[in-house]
Amino acid sequence: MKLFTTALFAIAFGIVIGLSFPSLWITEIWEPSNPRGAERLPSGIIASESDLYLRRLWGNPDEDLVKQPRYLATFTVGYNQRHNIDACVSKFSENFTIVLFHYDGVTSAWNDEFEWSRNAIHISVKKQTKWWYAKRFLHPDIVARYDYIFIWDEDLGVDHFNAEEYIHIVKKHDLEISQPGLDPETGFNWQITKRREHSEVHKETDEKLDWCSNPPRPPCAAFVEIMAPVFSRDAWRCVWHMIQNDLVHGWGLDFALRRCVEEPAFEKIGIVDSQWIVHQFIPSLGNQGKADNGKAPWQGVRDRCQMEWKMFENRVEAAEKDYFRSLQVESPSNSTTSH
Template sequence: MKLLTTALFAIAFGILVGLSFPSLWITETSLPRNLLRSIAISLRDSGIATPPKAIDISKACAERLPPGIIASESDLYLRRLWGNPDEDLKKQPRYLATFTVGYNQRHNIDACVNKFSDNFTIVLFHYDGITSAWNDEFEWSKNAIHISVKRQTKWWYAKRFLHPDIVARYDYIFIWDEDLGVDHFNAEEYIHMVKKHGLEISQPGLDPERGFNWQITKRREHSEVHKETDEKLDWCSHPPRPPCAAFVEIMAPVFSRDAWRCVWHMIQNDLVHGWGLDFALRRCVEEPAFENIGIVDSQWIVHQFIPSLGNQGKEDNGKAPWQGVRDRCQMEWKMFENRVDAAEKDYFKSLQVESPSNSTTSQ
């Protein structure tokens, strides 16, 4: 009798605790991705069945809607204004290519777009406000998506128009500048190389004879892909880190869907130039990062170094427009590094563990 009474009391107490503290349920969004992965592996190895994936009720109004009507993702597919919606799309492109452009570089962009098949959605971000003239000159422009906001950078556009839930249908996302020569580039072949070598973040190799580039991003002959280099002995470390490995430049990056979801969240709303982002991209792939980030040598491009962005600046205190833009870039780089370091220290402090000594975004 005493044993039965004790058992009933324990059951009642358990029910009371469960009702009193519903917030103790652990959701996927409340834990870091690496920790969630470790928990999942532990559960798998222990033979314990993992619970079904819960709907993220933190999204606006989701708690008011039945799960079956929630459309949490969208796309950039163009649709008709008539007919059966199920018959709108004759083709659903698997990849996305975006370019931040001014009308003066239209012929360069025309050459770029013609290197991308109809398996790509094309988006042009116009920093000079000129849009309709493109349709008059290029047939492909009539099927492209044009977004126009004057004097903004590609990272400003990307943060506001390329949310991961909007581009979730695309396997790979190209976020490119306007001053790239593509005579030796084919987008479909590039995708083939990226998949073959398992690259989550990548860029085409750069012509080593044109302008200044990091050593790792220079194209290598007789190679499909490379992932490491010797930049400077005092910069390189083990395991390899930027700029010796796990590094691409921000002029022509290509992201997998999963990598872009992470990178988008790392882009800061007020830091529009993206300087310093290249050193931090390694945070958005599985370790070892240097195995998942690389340069595609077999499909290479030329960086033409056209200073169109500097011309969008404004003369201030006697400084030329381009100098003001340059100063802002360098300022943002330092601000971004400081934010990453501070955020990481705060995070590890909340876990009551010591922050790694090599947590900065650059060497």
């Protein structure tokens, strides 16, 4: 009996101590609400988002950043187009972080020629496209500090463009995805992306009658081209997940962007007419291809673009059908990614 009483007292005493000092028996952390893979960390130490701000290697970290740019502008470039990129960068204020993706491997020469280049971020991988770079280096958690993200080609004329004014207009019209209007006198462009005179923004147009529908859909509305898109932070988080790892040219993506904004999508996607650009149609990316079976390098690149477009359409259609099938409902008939 005495032994039983002693054991009972020891158990009771242990419970009291455990309740009074829980740290004595909780030896591991497991926080399921933390990001995947970080469940063993206390939530207060987790830094789930980052930025592209450049920091010094000395001094107090709290004093590193003299300024914190609110916007991000990226260009996929080759050295031959350096003067065009110099003109583009001059249109972006210090409120922008500038990132250059180099598809030709030339980086240091930019710093020798342009003062602004020394404060830009340079990422160099040969013979890749801007969507390849974007998928790998512009994860939404990495660019979460930026309100708007410009993902632009290198062959754009910007004499009639000002980035700060562009941002002002985008905010005014509550556009989640946008692009500057394109000079209607140069090259082939979709009807909707052509600049309209005496207009600040437009969101709809008339293409071929059998392409347009009600409610308006691409390419008659809710549509921008992939040469010079601008995304809000929230829209980019969605678009990044839709970019396929192996489909590097981004063809077909423009028809699917509407999926990344709240309906009605044609109210959130638009063309800014008062800040417009010129598409110069310089086929520099085609020259990065490889001659094969008698085809010129540019032709092989073009064929790959067409192939990727079809593959992307098929994947979106299949994924959508699988989703609605899982809900045991019929997939909407107007959910295709192209006209």
